[in-house]
Amino acid sequence: MENILEINGLCKSYEDFALKDVSFSLPKGFIMGFVGENGSGKTTTIRAILNMAKIDGGKISVFGLDSVTDTIAVKERLGVVFDSLYLAEHLNVRQIEQQLKPFYRDWDSGEFFSRIREFDLPDNRKVGDFSKGMKMKLMIAIALSHKAELIILDEPTSGLDPVARDELLDILAEYIEDENRGVLFSTHITADVERIADYVTILHNGRVWYTGTKDELSESYAVVKGAEEDIPSALKEKLIGFHAYRNGFDALIRTYDLAGISSSLEYEKASIDEILVYIAKEDKHERHSERNAV
Amino acid sequence: MRDILNVMRFDFLTAKPLAIGGMIFTVLIFGILSMLFSPIIAVYITFSSMVFVIPLQGIADKNGFNKLYGILPVKRKNITRARFIYIFLVHFLTELLEAVIICIAKFAELYKILPNQNSETMQMVKNSFADTRTTLLALFGIFTLLCLLFAFMEMMGQIFGRENEFKIIMITLGILALIAFGFSVLSEHDLIPVVKLPGLPYTVSGMVKLGIAANAVIFVICLLFGEITANKLARREL
Known part of the structure; x- marks a missing residue:
């Protein structure tokens, strides 16, 4: 092309x-x-x-x-x-x-x-x-x-x-x-x-x-939701824009990282809007962590 | 060259709807007055040429022309150069128009239809119709001054920003006033000899030659100002 x-x-x-x-x-x-x-x-x-x-x-x-x-x-x-x-x-x-x-x-x-x-x-x-x-x-x-x-x-x-x-x-x-x-x-x-x-x-x-x-973008990312304690530790690092709230959490995840995910966690295809929001959240989270580290 | 002509046409079409009414009104008023009372009155039409120049930058700023300049297939330097040639051309064409009106006024001698032909005032009117040299001096003088002033202000405004334009005018006038004051004080106390300028031509043909030379010099100055401004602006982003 x-x-x-x-x-x-x-x-x-x-x-x-x-x-x-x-x-x-x-x-x-x-x-x-x-x-x-x-x-x-x-x-x-x-x-x-x-x-x-x-x-x-x-x-x-x-x-x-x-x-x-x-x-x-x-x-x-x-x-x-x-x-x-x-x-x-x-x-x-x-x-x-x-x-x-x-x-x-x-x-x-x-x-x-x-x-x-x-x-x-x-x-x-x-x-x-x-x-x-x-x-x-x-x-x-x-x-x-x-x-x-x-x-x-x-x-x-x-x-x-x-x-x-x-x-x-x-x-x-x-x-x-x-x-x-x-x-x-x-x-x-x-x-x-x-x-x-x-x-x-x-x-x-x-x-x-x-x-x-x-199409590739929408196939590549998903929004995962569930209880925080159900997240395997190996997966936690791969979550993008992790957001914990009173009854659980939500985050963006690459679909290839979903393999072997616990059945207690729900996930669905991410829209572009959701991807943008989670990227921004991740950024804010990183800045927050950096500030705490300082 | 095609780019420069296109940008000049663009500037003219931008100013035209706002300027044309005022221009026609001024030409009619001063044209009639010059035909009746003195050809030299036609020279005031030069001031109306500013309506084709002054609104341009305001319109450009208000309507985001920097974006348009960014998308038009024209070299940025040519956009700047064109503005200076446009300023010259507007003044030059006004000067030509005035010259035509002066010629018509002199040949038509419409002052003859006025009453009290033997009065003192009418004598002054007749004298002004006879004095072509002074009329031409005023024509070329006003053209030179205004065109130079506008080109200079355009250069300063584009380089230093329009918001500083008033400051620049004040500083320029201040410097000129200071120089004039200094000269007058020094010559009053005989500290400097009286400077004698070379005599201006006495014949009409001599004055026309001087006018042509003044036009040529002003054109070159406009090109020079345009080049300086274009080089300065080329380093900035749109």
Whole structure:
């Protein structure tokens, strides 16, 4: 499978945050959900892909091109949807189209206006007066009008009502039907990822915690529950985000660690949401232990 | 070059809906006044060119254009360079417009339809229509000053941040005032000889040549400011 996006060993340090050795790839024809709690490094990674942030190490290839040296060629073929509109809010759709079209060799005005009609966007109203859902659709219409082969969305569904979210996901699902395209979809609303993503990359504290297919992820982790005294000591160390409460405990566990588990413990497949929560709990637990040790 | 033209077009289309009304109003008012009372009044139109420049940075900050600059297939340096050429072009085109209005005013001589042709005031009006040299001096002088000021402010604002713009204006004005005060004190006490500037041309054609030279110099300065700013900003992240 040919990769449309490949990140290898990406490192980027800020005063209070760092991306450490981030590596993942997205094959053509698929949607990748890029998840992680706030501040995990999703936006920094996207900024690095767009060459908006200068990387300290590693390599990013988009369409097989280097994201730094071939940045112009990459951006010709890239569509980006941010969490907020990046256009002049006092202009209407027609004026925006006039502004943007000369920048792209493959801009298709017919396609743009047909998308605008399809998305029910008024072309004579200031875009600043649009609802959040309408703004998202406008950014997608722009991406589709210059025939973007990869769309990167940074938290597009946060703040959207369920209907608008559903519409957006449908648009992405339709877009990906052409198997030569790809979507990288950053979000912390994991239900959206569960619905449309084929691949998932989980970022935690600036590191890749998991990258692979969504099916593999859901097969790989389970939530285990039961009485604390039923946990074999060998298993206890393997529990992620262990949380004890009055009547027992719950934790995340790799499914291959479930072999030979006591029948008194219950377990079920973990959702992406649960995985994120347990990773965060584990992190908090580790920090707590470190503080106690000090 | 294509990138720079596209970014200039982008800037113009961003400012146009906010600026065009004010510009047309100013051109009409000062155009009519200059036709009737003195061609030199047309020079005030230069001040309206600022409506095409001043709103740009505010719009960019408010609407997150740094994100847009990050996704457009354009070199970042060209985005900065284009802004400075845009500033020059806006002032240059306004200057051309004023020159056309001045020409029309001089040839139309509409002051002749005004009453009291023999009054003292009318004599002054007639004199101003006859004095092309002073009109051209004002035209080129105001263009030079304003274009230079805007390009300088753009450079300072982009390098040091818009929040420091007021401070920069105050410091610049303070330094200029201090230099002028120093010179006046020193020359008053005969501590420095009176500096005699080389004489300005007396003919209209000489003044036009001076104007062309001033335009060329300002264009080069704008390019220079653009290059300095682009190099400084290229080191920062979007």
